[in-house]
Amino acid sequence: MPLQAMPTARDPSVLATIKLMSGRRIEMQRRTEKITQEDFAARVGIGARWLREIEAGNPKSRLDDHFRCAHALGLSTGHLVIPLLFMEHQRVFPRGLLEGDLSKLETVCIDAIARHNLDTLSHQLFARDADQTPDD
Incomplete structure (x- = not known):
């Protein structure tokens, strides 16, 4: 085909x-x-x-x-x-x-999803840290 x-x-x-x-x-x-x-x-x-x-x-x-x-x-x-x-x-x-064979494409997709989740988690953690900064 x-x-x-x-x-x-x-x-x-x-x-x-x-x-x-x-x-x-x-x-x-x-x-x-x-x-x-x-x-x-x-x-x-x-x-x-x-x-x-x-x-x-x-x-x-x-x-x-x-x-x-x-x-x-x-x-x-x-x-x-x-x-x-x-x-x-x-x-x-x-x-x-x-x-x-879609295995490489599957790996790229999985990596992109993992990266997205890590980026989102990091953003949430840093946002919390900024909110919890003690006042001087």
Whole structure:
């Protein structure tokens, strides 16, 4: 699939694209681990037929099932979460990123959140210190 932008968040095909790419990832990892659909479906607690629908990227599949399957295979769920964040904020997510390894991007996001929390905490602590300065 060529590098192109996903449709805007208002377009229902965005979520369908995310599910399609997720299903492909799940299937590839399951096959790499040489696990049958029947065995994996039993492990996850779903039917083999429903697993086939998830792996095929059926737009009617539920995101929580994609999360459960990815987690059971030890896959990161960044391929679901990051595009959903873009979608929520009405941003265009580059479709090509769904096909690659998002681990570096996930690390950058986690670091940014941690930095933000530390900055906020530091600001709050310094503000309290300034408020509690004894009068001379």
